[in-house]
Amino acid sequence: TDEFLVSVLKLSTFLELEDGIEHAVRQFERKGDDFGPALQFELARRYRVDKWIAPSFHRLMELSLAKMDFAIVSQLGDVGYFALVKTKAELEAHRKQFTYDTPEIQYHPNCRTRISCNIAWSYEWDKSVPKIIHHPDEDTYVSIANFLDNYHQTDVTDLCSNCRVRTIDWMLANGAARDERQIIDAAVAGLMAIQQGQEVESAARFWCVLHQISLKVSNPFGLLPFLVAT
Ligand SMILES: [Zn+2]
Structure with a gap:
């Protein structure tokens, strides 16, 4: 015992x-x-x-x-x-800031749909991301690092996968997840x-x-x- x-x-x-x-x-x-x-x-x-x-x-x-x-x-x-x-x-303040500032989309050089990618990314960040990061059910808590990592595989309507992956990688490289750790x-x-x-x-x-x-x-x-x- x-x-x-x-x-x-x-x-x-x-x-x-x-x-x-x-x-x-x-x-x-x-x-x-x-x-x-x-x-x-x-x-x-x-x-x-x-x-x-x-x-x-x-x-x-x-x-x-x-x-x-x-x-x-x-x-x-x-x-x-x-x-x-x-x-x-401190973590809560950091997570609020993380969802408050919409990160600039990082276009992939091969992207042929920049306008729709930009709109889709802004829409996703304003409407969906805060609902996941600030979900009232604490059992669904996800760290920013895991959240960004999941986005590698998550399709976003009207956002090409090249721009999505490039933007997520750019955010990871710029310390969005590192700050939380x-x-x-x-x-x-x-x-x-x-x-x-x-x-x-x-x-x-x-x-x-x-x-x-x-x-x-x-x-x-x-x-x-x-x-x-x-
Ligand atoms: Zn694109």
């Missing part, structure tokens, strides 16, 4: 048992989609499983904020929740920086602190700054 594996991970981390940590990590990863993203993120943060930060955050980004409950929020902690809300807001990558990089500055509770650390206290107890005056500091 999750509870058992969490105990194994917790104890192995505390005792610095690499085998135990690896075992728990492997068992959780074997669960696939049954390993909840919020739990994966929580454990990554608490027990410094650094390699779980990126995949768990990507999975959390697919969850609807409206459907989140307080249990998930408390698992994410202040840092995780803030990163998630901020990144989702960059927003998420920047959030993951920020989380990793916080992660690497965070200490994990371990037995060695516990004994070290205890040892420092005992040293200070043997010298009563030495204990004073410690008591003041705590």
Whole structure:
């Protein structure tokens, strides 16, 4: 069960048992989609499983904020929740801008129907694209990268396939999809920086602190700054 594996991970981390940590990590990863993203993120943060930060955050980004409950929020902690809300807001602003600005059509040199291609492209961008990108059903969420990729195979009425593919490729090359990934990558990089500055509770650390206290107890005056500091 999750509870058992969490105990194994917790104890192995505390005792610095690499085998135990690896075992728990492997068992959780074997669960696939049954390993909840919020739990994966929580454990990554608490027990410094650094390699779980990126995949768990990507999975959390697919969850609807409206459907989140307080249990998930408390698992994410202040840092995780803030990163998630901020990144989702940035992504939403980027997606709005993406559909708001109609990209200029890139005519194929062999195109013989430029006028109709131009009208069809503008019409498609104004009428169809926003409905797909801003669909109210969040289960149909599609990233800009996947959306553009799908357009390689999607016929558009009165738009020749040469102009369609050329325009999509031009948009992909100009970073329309890259920006969306960059927003998420920047959030993951920020989380990793916080992660690497965070200490994990371990037995060695516990004994070290205890040892420092005992040293200070043997010298009563030495204990004073410690008591003041705590
Ligand atoms: Zn054309």
